[in-house]
Amino acid sequence: MKYIWFFIIFCVMSTASRAEDATVTLGWATNRETDLLGYRIYCGTASRQYSRQIDVGLATEYTVRDLSGGTPYFFAVTALDVWGNESAYSAEVTAIPGDEAAIPWRFTLDSAYPNPQRGNGVTTFRYGIPESREVTLTVFNGLGQRVKTLYAGLTSAGYHQRTWDGRDDAGQFLAAGVYYVRLHSGKHMLVKPFTFIP
Numbered sequence: 001m002k003y004i005w006f007f008i009i010f011c012v013m014s015t016a017s018r019a020e021d022a023t024v025t026l027g028w029a030t031n032r033e034t035d036l037l038g039y040r041i042y043c044g045t046a047s048r049q050y051s052r053q054i055d056v057g058l059a060t061e062y063t064v065r066d067l068s069g070g071t072p073y074f075f076a077v078t079a080l081d082v083w084g085n086e087s088a089y090s091a092e093v094t095a096i097p098g099d100e101a102a103i104p105w106r107f108t109l110d111s112a113y114p115n116p117q118r119g120n121g122v123t124t125f126r127y128g129i130p131e132s133r134e135v136t137l138t139v140f141n142g143l144g145q146r147v148k149t150l151y152a153g154l155t156s157a158g159y160h161q162r163t164w165d166g167r168d169d170a171g172q173f174l175a176a177g178v179y180y181v182r183l184h185s186g187k188h189m190l191v192k193p194f195t196f197i198p
Contacts, residue, residue, distance in 0.1 A: 022069040022097030104128035112194035
């Protein structure tokens, strides 16, 4: 099991108005070993004293949720193989959720939350842009048809979020199914699927 190079891909961002709903998005280099089963994130409020672990499968990017804004957190990742072995910790990184001044170094689009969205709720889409740009955030159905424009206009650099209540541009509730949210700005386009259940 090889060492995992680990680093924060996105800067920290606060994802809700309540301090206890902050998140940190992490990313790490792919382990290329053929017996790789998945990765495990370790998280705690003191260096190398982790109170939480999260198995994330083969994902190399993950958003840790339910953190307290303004509290320093320490993160590391390990790799697990099919034989039950676990690698040593990666290099540790530190982040303080709630740093709304953070600027991402690339365009980002988080997975919808919650997913699936169930009736009478809202889905939150969080995204980041590295510089002030014209952007559109749009929901499409499974046929590739635009059903809802969540935002279109000039957006400042940083992290932003928009919500969707399951209605189309005409105000009608949509049918259950898999939908796609698309972040588009110039040559940059990111798409993530999510499920809507009325």
